[in-house]
Amino acid sequence: MAARAQFHVLAVDDSLIDRKLIERLLKTSSYQVTAVDSGSKALEFLGIHEDEENNEASIPSVSPNDDDDDDHQDVDISLIITDYCMPEMTGYDLLRKIKESKSLKDIPVVIMSSDNIPSRINRCLEEGAEEFFLKPVQVSDVNKLKSHLLKGKAKESQPNINKRNIMEELFSPDRTITNYGGLEKV
Amino acid sequence: MELGQMQGRLAEYTRSLYMEGILDAQFLQLQQLQDESNPDFVVEVVSLFFEDSEKLLNDIARALDQQSVDFKRVDAHVHQLKGSSASVGAQRVKDACVAFRNCCEEQNVEGCLRCLQQVKQEHYLVKNKLETLFRLEQQIVAAGGSVPMAEMTF
Numbered sequence: 001m002a003a004r005a006q007f008h009v010l011a012v013d014d015s016l017i018d019r020k021l022i023e024r025l026l027k028t029s030s031y032q033v034t035a036v037d038s039g040s041k042a043l044e045f046l047g048i049h050e051d052e053e054n055n056e057a058s059i060p061s062v063s064p065n066d067d068d069d070d071d072h073q074d075v076d077i078s079l080i081i082t083d084y085c086m087p088e089m090t091g092y093d094l095l096r097k098i099k100e101s102k103s104l105k106d107i108p109v110v111i112m113s114s115d116n117i118p119s120r121i122n123r124c125l126e127e128g129a130e131e132f133f134l135k136p137v138q139v140s141d142v143n144k145l146k147s148h149l150l151k152g153k154a155k156e157s158q159p160n161i162n163k164r165n166i167m168e169e170l171f172s173p174d175r176t177i178t179n180y181g182g183l184e185k186v
Numbered sequence: 187m188e189l190g191q192m193q194g195r196l197a198e199y200t201r202s203l204y205m206e207g208i209l210d211a212q213f214l215q216l217q218q219l220q221d222e223s224n225p226d227f228v229v230e231v232v233s234l235f236f237e238d239s240e241k242l243l244n245d246i247a248r249a250l251d252q253q254s255v256d257f258k259r260v261d262a263h264v265h266q267l268k269g270s271s272a273s274v275g276a277q278r279v280k281d282a283c284v285a286f287r288n289c290c291e292e293q294n295v296e297g298c299l300r301c302l303q304q305v306k307q308e309h310y311l312v313k314n315k316l317e318t319l320f321r322l323e324q325q326i327v328a329a330g331g332s333v334p335m336a337e338m339t340f
Binding site for chain 1: 212235270
């Protein structure tokens, strides 16, 4: 089996303590982690320059080992997990920029927040976030990422797939809110 | 004191911190994230927390000392402190921050100063308690023992 290298997660949080925490949580689950302290640094890392988001021609070349046919990122990021409350660029702003980018829009994005504000949560899910975790993030939350990472992988080879696995998401614990694509969670 | 006694004392001390609500389950999570490859994880995170929080408390005090208090700024600092205390499991500090944010909303300087005092008190308390905890752990390790894996037995 041509095993893909371990999943690489990009974590974005302006709090040093929370960065350390999320990094440790992710590494414990054997993910490779890059942690940055702002949305703009995240975009930089992803190879996107804010004024050239949709211009594919300006995005640097594909890595030699990349067997995917749609990526034009500098690095192969499998998932982005970002804090919501950050100065200058919020997690929501970052989410939007990612979804607006041709090369990045298929990377699953998870939002974290210490505040449980339903309107905020809905906004993020509507914009395409896979999940919304309440802080402090737990091991059980990180365990839920695997399915999103695998879905992201599947999507690369199958265009237009409905990525909502309803059965799987019906069993999420209350602490996380998963995107049902418009359906009401009962 | 022999090793077994020291370990017993540590377990009892840790238990009391949870019972008194000074620490919550998040601290336990931190301990469970520590292993041989990251043996100082808890101490590192906690140290970062105290560095960060001391600075925040000073910033808050300064902001409240202004002629015209910027409550949004105070609230932003308290929000940050609330977040980091929640992340390390410092429950009473976190709760004091929640109360503080309410005072900020009311834009009441006197109320905020009282809240600040409360947060500082809880902060001081958890700092002392954790310093004692880490010292007990060090004594055990120095005596050649290992610190028992944290578990929720209460």
